[in-house]
Amino acid sequence: MKDMPTWIDEYHKGSRFGLNGKVLLKKNSKYQEILIIESDFYGKALMLDGCWMTSLRDEKYYHECLVHPALSSIDKKSHILIIGGGDGGTARECLKYSQVAKIDLVEIDEEVIKVSKTFLQEIGGGAWSDKRLAIHIDDGVKWVEKTKDNFYDVIFIDCSDPSEFSNLLFTDSFYKECKRILTKKGILATQSESPESFKNIHIHILKSLNKIFKLSETMYSFVPIYPSGIWSWTFASDEELNLSKVNYKEVMDIESNCDVWNLNFQNAAFKMMPNKIVKELNS
Numbered sequence: 001m002k003d004m005p006t007w008i009d010e011y012h013k014g015s016r017f018g019l020n021g022k023v024l025l026k027k028n029s030k031y032q033e034i035l036i037i038e039s040d041f042y043g044k045a046l047m048l049d050g051c052w053m054t055s056l057r058d059e060k061y062y063h064e065c066l067v068h069p070a071l072s073s074i075d076k077k078s079h080i081l082i083i084g085g086g087d088g089g090t091a092r093e094c095l096k097y098s099q100v101a102k103i104d105l106v107e108i109d110e111e112v113i114k115v116s117k118t119f120l121q122e123i124g125g126g127a128w129s130d131k132r133l134a135i136h137i138d139d140g141v142k143w144v145e146k147t148k149d150n151f152y153d154v155i156f157i158d159c160s161d162p163s164e165f166s167n168l169l170f171t172d173s174f175y176k177e178c179k180r181i182l183t184k185k186g187i188l189a190t191q192s193e194s195p196e197s198f199k200n201i202h203i204h205i206l207k208s209l210n211k212i213f214k215l216s217e218t219m220y221s222f223v224p225i226y227p228s229g230i231w232s233w234t235f236a237s238d239e240e241l242n243l244s245k246v247n248y249k250e251v252m253d254i255e256s257n258c259d260v261w262n263l264n265f266q267n268a269a270f271k272m273m274p275n276k277i278v279k280e281l282n283s
């Protein structure tokens with residue numbers, strides 16, 4: 001019976017978002033419950049504290065959208081910070097750019113990295129052995145606080161939904177600290193939750209970034225296993241945010257190496273803000 005497929009659901013506001021699969025691992029780390037399943041259609045998938053994080057089938061919908069709008073548009077991209085991202089998918093996408101010289105990946109939960117390397121190797125892939133990637137087991141908020149001014153060209157916040165131990169990653173004071181450690185033309189790129197299933201926190205993120213940075217833009221697409229499916233990513237900068245002004249030669253190479261992202265997809269995704277979000281932001 002132990003190995004029989006079963007329904008594993010994320011419960012969210014009276015709805016269930018589930019995959020049918022076998023449980024390969026269930027353990028508690030210092031911070032959270034970690035579950036790995038092998039599902040029929042989405043392949044192996046990672047759930048943390050009852051929330052889907054990623055699956056082999058749909059992870060590119062998430063990681064490509066977080067990384068490429070920022071990295072395809074910014075000229076200087078040598079120093080990158082990833083906060084969270086313990087499955088390795090965000091680092092893998094960043095490393096597609098030869099100008100990326102150094103990535104600091106700061107993940108609070110070492111177990112997430114260990115489990116991802118063991119069960120979800122396809123996600124991190126060659127990133128784990130790439131010399132440009134430095135892994136730090138640390139609290140992202142503290143890491144940012146101890147970083148000197150104007151240090152990173154791009155910061156990616158690849159965090160879980162707000163919870164007891166990730167709440168600080170959604171605060172104005174944290175975003176201000178990120179701004180302090182970004183280079184002049186640097187970009188902050190964050191997953192910004194769902195306009196449907198996490199509407200309040202979504203609005204909060206957009207308002208905060210809009211207030212703290214001179215420029216910010218949000219794109220919408222799908223992450224099939226997340227509650228309601230629709231998801232968002234927000235990009236903010238104090239100097240330049242030319243998200244579709246790209247180096248075409250470079251973009252062609254990156255596009256041919258992506259499953260979901262391309263420039264047309266991106267340009268449409270930046271025009272997808274649901275009207276109720278537009279109204280709320282303008283009210």
Ligand code: SPD
Nearest residue numbers: 052053054158159160161
């Ligand atoms: N609802 C889940 C939001 C999680 C976003 N981060 C996922 C991590 C994938 N690298």
